[in-house]
Amino acid sequence: MNLTDISLKNLMRRKAKAGFIMTGLVVGVAAMVAVIGFVRTMTAEISHKMERYGANILVLPKTEDLQLSYGGLNLGGVSFDVEPIRQEDLLRLRTIKNAANIAATGPTLLGVVEANGRRVLLAGIDLESVRILKPWWRLNGGPPGADGLLAGAETARILNLAIGSEVTVNGRRMPVVGILEATGSQDDSLLFAELTTAQDILGRQGQISMVEVAALCNACPIDEMVSQIAGALPDAKVMAIQQVVKGRMATLHRFSTFSLGMSIVVILVGSLVVLTTMMSSVRERREEIGIFRAMGFRRSHVMGIIFSEAAILSGPAGLIGYLAGTAATYAGVRLFSGLDHASIALDPALCGAAVLLAMVVGLSASVYPAVMAARLDPNTALRSL
Numbered sequence: 178m179n180l181t182d183i184s185l186k187n188l189m190r191r192k193a194k195a196g197f198i199m200t201g202l203v204v205g206v207a208a209m210v211a212v213i214g215f216v217r218t219m220t221a222e223i224s225h226k227m228e229r230y231g232a233n234i235l236v237l238p239k240t241e242d243l244q245l246s247y248g249g250l251n252l253g254g255v256s257f258d259v260e261p262i263r264q265e266d267l268l269r270l271r272t273i274k275n276a277a278n279i280a281a282t283g284p285t286l287l288g289v290v291e292a293n294g295r296r297v298l299l300a301g302i303d304l305e306s307v308r309i310l311k312p313w314w315r316l317n318g319g320p321p322g323a324d325g326l327l328a329g330a331e332t333a334r335i336l337n338l339a340i341g342s343e344v345t346v347n348g349r350r351m352p353v354v355g356i357l358e359a360t361g362s363q364d365d366s367l368l369f370a371e372l373t374t375a376q377d378i379l380g381r382q383g384q385i386s387m388v389e390v391a392a393l394c395n396a397c398p399i400d401e402m403v404s405q406i407a408g409a410l411p412d413a414k415v416m417a418i419q420q421v422v423k424g425r426m427a428t429l430h431r432f433s434t435f436s437l438g439m440s441i442v443v444i445l446v447g448s449l450v451v452l453t454t455m456m457s458s459v460r461e462r463r464e465e466i467g468i469f470r471a472m473g474f475r476r477s478h479v480m481g482i483i484f485s486e487a488a489i490l491s492g493p494a495g496l497i498g499y500l501a502g503t504a505a506t507y508a509g510v511r512l513f514s515g516l517d518h519a520s521i522a523l524d525p526a527l528c529g530a531a532v533l534l535a536m537v538v539g540l541s542a543s544v545y546p547a548v549m550a551a552r553l554d555p556n557t558a559l560r561s562l
Contacts, residue, residue, distance in 0.1 A: 184485035187462070194454050195490055201450030202494035202535045203501060208443040210502025210531050211509065212436040214524075218510050234403060236388035237414045238262055261384040262413055264372075270390075273405035275398065281309035283389040286372060288379040290347050293336055299346065300367045301375025301385075310389050311364075318355030325354035327369035344368070347378055388413075444538060451542035455483065459550045466553050476551035483547035487539040495535030499528045 188195045238261055264284055270276065286301035304320050318340045321327050326346070328338050333356045338344065342353045346368070359365055376382045392402055399417050407415040459466070466479055503523065 181485050181489075184482050184489060187458075187482070188486055188489060191458060191461075194458055195486075198451050198454050198487075198490050198539070199494045199497070201447035201454075202491060202539055203498040205440075205444040205447030205538065206495055206498025206531050206535050207501035207505060209437075209440040209534065210499050210527065211505035212433070212440050213527065214503060214506030215509050216433040216436070218506060233399070233417060234390035234392055234406065235416045236262065236390065236406065236410060237416070238386070239412055239414045261381070262386070262388065262410070264383050264385050266410055266413075267385075267388060269409040270406060273402070273409050275392075275402050275405060278392050278402065280391040281306040283307060283310045283391075284372060284385040285387050285389065286375050286379065286381060286384065287386040288375070288381065290368070290378060292344050292346050292368060295336065297332060297336075298367050299375055299378065300369050301372040301379075302369055303372050306389075310391050313360060314364075315358040316355050317358065318353075321354050321370055321374075323371055323374055324351055325370070326351050327355045327357060328353050329357050329365040329367045329369075330359040331365040332368055349378060444534075448538045448542040451487070451539055452545065455487065455543050455546035456549065458486075459483070459546045459553075462550075463553060466550055470553070479551045479553075480547040483543055483550055484540060487543035488536060491535045491539030492532060494539070495532030496528070498535060499531035502531070 262284075267282060267284060270279065270282060283303055283306035288299050289296055290299045291297075292299075307314065316327070318327075326344060328336070328344075332338070333353075336344070338353050338356065340353060340356060343350050344353060345351075351370075357364060357369075370378070372385070376384065390406070392399070403415050403417050407413070469479060469482075
């Protein structure tokens with residue numbers, strides 16, 4: 178019979194204490210795994226939404242505008258030396274260092290036109306890029322083509338437009354081939370045309386009013402990209418739209434830090450459970466240890482028995498803790514984030530780390546009980562028989 182056999186038999190005789198030790202380790206490991214899994218899943222989900230959110234960088238003409246607005250009331254402004262953006266200048270974006278991180282660029286031309294006797298804002302757009310920049314658009318009808326128009330929901334209501342209606346835009350009759358469903362944004366109050374068509378109507382060939390860039394992904398250095406785009410377009414003003422995303426990520430980081438701290442506390446409590454239970458077990462087995470010492474067992478053998486018991490319990494506890502933590506992650510994501518489609522994949526690396534954590538905690542908490550058992554005087558232990 179070797180030391181492992183002795184350890185197994187001791188655990189089988191003291192099933193309640195073995196179960197108590199495993200429970201402490203399982204709870205601690207599960208808490209840690211659940212926090213890590215939840216933060217990973219939510220970070221991936223936010224990153225996925227960031228990549229699908231649309232435009233995250235705006236390129237505007239550099240101007241000395243003095244905006245006269247307050248509380249949503251716009252009283253106009255004073256502009257000096259507004260330089261339009263040239264469409265051909267957008268080719269420079271392909272030369273920036275992080276050009277591969279740009280998912281789409283959407284040049285837009287804006288101008289006021291007369292449409293059926295009303296002043297309406299016309300937007301010239303690139304429909305291919307709009308599909309990426311504004312994935313929330315829902316279009317009734319078809320794309321405008323070279324001679325057609327898209328109408329925002331509010332514009333269609335006010336001008337009484339339907340698919341197939343004709344609109345006279347600055348003296349040019351054009352059919353409405355599509356109507357956008359309400360978006361709750363300024364898009365509802367616009368007329369849309371192909372960029373080149375809008376440039377012809379407004380007499381601004383080769384010019385654009387702004388550029389929307391979809392580039393804010395999980396691995397994108399957004400601040401560096403803003404600097405790179407500003408360097409490529411020195412006559413433009415480049416801004417990043419990331420306040421909401423940064424706020425959500427900061428909140429998630431604070432939650433992660435707090436939860437990780439709580440998990441460490443749970444791990445410490447679990448180690449104390451192991452420590453006190455193992456010490457109790459050593460005290461109950463004074464006579465048994467005394468017999469082992471009288472039979473010639475060395476102190477290292479006695480310590481080996483204690484460590485073997487801890488290792489036998491810690492390994493399965495780490496695996497069970499990982500599975501319990503993964504299940505808790507899945508339930509937590511569905512309950513607290515509302516993601517019914519949450520996909521929690523098993524991570525072998527995290528599983529190995531959970532088992533290793535349980536082993537480290539279990540063995541570390543068993544050091545003092547093992548030393549205490551090894552120091553027992555066999556004569557004293559045998560006298561109590």
